[in-house]
Amino acid sequence: MGARGKTVWLGLGSNVGDRAAHLRKAIEGLREIAGGAVKSSRIYETEPVGPGEQAKYLNLCVKLVTDLPPHQLLERCQQLEKHLGRVDRGRWAPREIDIDILCYEREILDEDGFVLPHPGIADRQFVLVPLVEIEPELVLPGFEESVSGLLQRLRATEGPQGVVEYRIRHQGGSRILPESMRYVAVEGVIGAGKTTLVKLLAERMACMPLFEEFENNPFLADFYRDRHRFAFQTQVFFLLSRFRQIQDHFQQQDLFRPQVVSDYMFAKDKIFASLNLDENEMSLYQRLSGLLEKQLPRPDYVVYxxxxxxxxxxxxxxxDRYYERHIEEDYIEGLNRAYNSFFHYYDDSPLLIVNTNHIDFVRTPEDLNLLLDQILKGPQGVTYFSPGVKH
Incomplete structure (x- = not known):
């Protein structure tokens, strides 16, 4: 793909067969066509438009960048529809998958039935609702107001239509996180059990796990041997790695497991930096960290x-991880104090603080169920949970 490319918005829909699977495969195909990231709205279930009885649709909108000119992109989308099993039943008929180019950069086109922007956008809430979600200030070529304004005006004249967010139920998940908890971060000092808990949450609640890629840090083993010498390299590598990983994940988030549970939060990087960097290094680190943090989503709920x-x-x-064999107890003690101080003042998200001294949520199902029940109560300020502690 070229350095620039053209920004395109597309609408996807399906009301035949496994609707969600059709949409998932279509997004995968569009990623291949774009050769990069595809930003997607959430999935909405909508009433069919047109004559005759039909099943409800699942709809969403996506945004991508491509070097393909409009007609070639249309051809590739039609090839993808055919590949995914679309049967031509005529206009207004049910569809396995429908991929419409809604808007192609600032292009205005009307050639051989191919019209840009797509006709009817301003009259269809099932298009405008997901489009507003991913690009609320978009002004379509030839229009004077944004898509947000178009949707507001349409709702004022005809009332809200049947456009409802659709949540996929996974057979493997016996419990479901509250809707308000789309991004959950689990935190704690080295050895607290963050990664293990995230794996268990992902398995039991059909969430998408996001694991820190700490093993890829080439300075980590050297840092544990000589913290002063390798602190800055280790910290900057972690900072950039965490930023890239979170950004990449949310740009290509799995719509079909939209809730994310992570074994780290970006803000915790400051804890390690405050312990390991000298004054000059910390000054440079804070400038870089501040620029990056503004570009990332904050967790809806944090479990410490x-x-x-x-x-x-x-x-x-x-x-017994090889790169942790030289960790000193004084270092963990310092981390423990720093973590406790950080979360004592933390107020960016609702917070659950769990004392894990007397529980084993890995080997004891009762302990795990107690913890899951507490997490499922959902965000409510700061909550302290000390299972197994006798008062």
């Missing part, structure tokens, strides 16, 4: 797993 230093050290020894 606490444990005493002795317990953390025992867990670290038991898992």
């Amino acid at each position: 797993l606490q444990a005493d230093t002795k317990i953390l050290m025992e867990r670290i020894r038991q898992r």
Whole structure:
């Protein structure tokens, strides 16, 4: 793909067969066509338009960048529809998959039935609702007001139509996170059990797991041997890696498991930086960190797993990761104090603080169920949870 490309918005719909699977495969195909990221709205279930009885549609809109000119892009979209099993039943008929080019940059076109922007956008809430979600200030070529304004005016004249967000139910998930918890971060000092809990949440609640790629840091093993010498390289690598990973994930988020549970949060990077960097390094780090953090979403809910230093050290020894073998207890003690201080003042998201000293949510199902029940209560300020602690 070229350095620039053209920005395009498309509408997708399906009301035959496994509607969600058709949409998922269509997005995968569009990623191949674009050769890069595809930004998507949520999925909406909508009433069919036109004469005759039909099943409800699933609709969404996507945004992508392409080097293909309009007619070639249309041809590729039609080839993708055919590949995904679309049967031509005529106008207003049910469809396995429908991929419409809604808007192609600032292009205005009317050639051989191919019209840009797509005719009827301003009269269809099932198009405008997902389009507004991904690009609320978009002004279509030939229009004077944004798509948000078009939707507001349409709703004022004909009332809200049957456009309802659609949530896929996964057979593997016996529980469902509250709708308000689309992005959950699990935090804690090394050895607290963050990654393990995220795996369990993903399995039981049909969430998309997001794991920190700490093993890819080439400075980590050296840092644990000589923290002063390798602190800045290690910290900047982590900062940029965490930024890239979160940004990439949310740009190509899996619509069919839209709720994300992560074993780290970007803001926690500051904790390690404050412990490991000198004054000059910290000044440079803060400038870089501040620029990056503004571009990332904040968690809707944070779970902070606490444990005493002795317990953390025992867990670290038991898992025996080669790059952690030189970790000193004083370092974990310092981290513990820094984490507790950070979350004492943390107020960017609702927070659940869990004392894990007396529970084993890995080997004891009762402990895991207690913790899951507490998480499922949902965001409500700061909550302290100390299972197994006798008062």
